[in-house]
Amino acid sequence: MRLLKNSQMRSKAKLVCVMLSQRVVFVSSAFHSHNLVLVTGVTPNSLGADFCRAIATHEPKLLILAGRTRKNIEDTAKVIMSCPTRILLIDLGSQKSVRHAAAEVNKYDEPIDILVNNAGVMATPWRLTEEGIENQFGINHVGHFLFTNLIMDKILTSKTGGRIVNVSSEGHGIGPVRFDDYNFNDGKDYEKWHAYGQSKTANVLFSAGLARRLGDKGLQTYSLHPGGKFLCLSKMSSNAQ
Numbered sequence: 001m002r003l004l005k006n007s008q009m010r011s012k013a014k015l016v017c018v019m020l021s022q023r024v025v026f027v028s029s030a031f032h033s034h035n036l037v038l039v040t041g042v043t044p045n046s047l048g049a050d051f052c053r054a055i056a057t058h059e060p061k062l063l064i065l066a067g068r069t070r071k072n073i074e075d076t077a078k079v080i081m082s083c084p085t086r087i088l089l090i091d092l093g094s095q096k097s098v099r100h101a102a103a104e105v106n107k108y109d110e111p112i113d114i115l116v117n118n119a120g121v122m123a124t125p126w127r128l129t130e131e132g133i134e135n136q137f138g139i140n141h142v143g144h145f146l147f148t149n150l151i152m153d154k155i156l157t158s159k160t161g162g163r164i165v166n167v168s169s170e171g172h173g174i175g176p177v178r179f180d181d182y183n184f185n186d187g188k189d190y191e192k193w194h195a196y197g198q199s200k201t202a203n204v205l206f207s208a209g210l211a212r213r214l215g216d217k218g219l220q221t222y223s224l225h226p227g228g229k230f231l232c233l234s235k236m237s238s239n240a241q
């Protein structure tokens with residue numbers, strides 16, 4: 001795992017090492033079997049599904065499988081036998097859907113102990129989300145940012161203080177967040193890899209910002225490059241060429 005810059009994140013990141021692509025999950029003693037874990041992007045054969053299968057063997061109290069396609073989530077849920085699962089429908093490219101999903105989570109009786117913001121798209125052709133945000137930035141960062149903030153009280157009430165993992169990528173090195181032009185001049189200057197890099201840099205900055213703002217409340221936040229696994233994301237990018 002390549003730990004990302006930010007000394008505050010680095011010290012907290014010692015607790016968990018997740019190498020999703022190699023189907024290896026090391027969980028420190030900080031992982032308690034009573035944890036409630038919510039993961040986005042759990043389609044079969046994805047990194048999120050691998051993570052769910054691995055973390056399920058540590059018997060969390062409940063694993064919430066979140067995504068936009070019910071059938072894909074159900075297919076992953078079917079192979080998880082060692083802990084209870086619950087399905088949450090969320091389309092991260094629609095803020096209406098994100099708000100709806102967050103409202104559902106806020107009605108749960110239990111706090112969320114661990115949130116893994118993993119869902120993502122890579123190098124997609126020029127497209128806007130429902131709210132007019134470049135597709136990759138909208139799904140990979142803004143959707144997760146909104147969802148996380150809307151359910152923050154549910155996370156902060158965790159007895160463990162709460163933990164948020166924003167799955168980034170080595171692709172963060174492609175470029176910074178284009179704060180003054182995140183929509184690439186309305187698509188005229190669109191470059192799909194720069195857009196992916198922007199979204200993955202935003203994942204890192206989000207973790208750093210959360211650590212700075214909420215670390216003293218006990219929240220632990222991480223960002224990571226999960227390694228490489230050439231499945232759906234990479235297919236998507238080659239289809240897009």
Ligand SMILES: NC(=O)c1ccc[n+]([C@@H]2O[C@H](COP(=O)([O-])OP(=O)(O)OC[C@H]3O[C@@H](n4cnc5c(N)ncnc54)[C@H](OP(=O)(O)O)[C@@H]3O)[C@@H](O)[C@H]2O)c1
Binds near residue numbers: 092094227229234
């Ligand atoms: N694979 C790699 O080598 C690699 C390398 C570095 C970083 N990463 C990061 O790892 C994460 C997972 O990648 P992956 O390779 O597992 O990708 P993947 O196989 O393509 O899976 C992506 C997941 O995200 C979901 N998703 C896409 N758009 C969504 C939306 N609008 N709302 C809700 N869910 C949505 C997909 O659901 P549907 O089935 O409904 O489309 C799917 O479950 C991403 O954040 C990626 O940037 C991957």
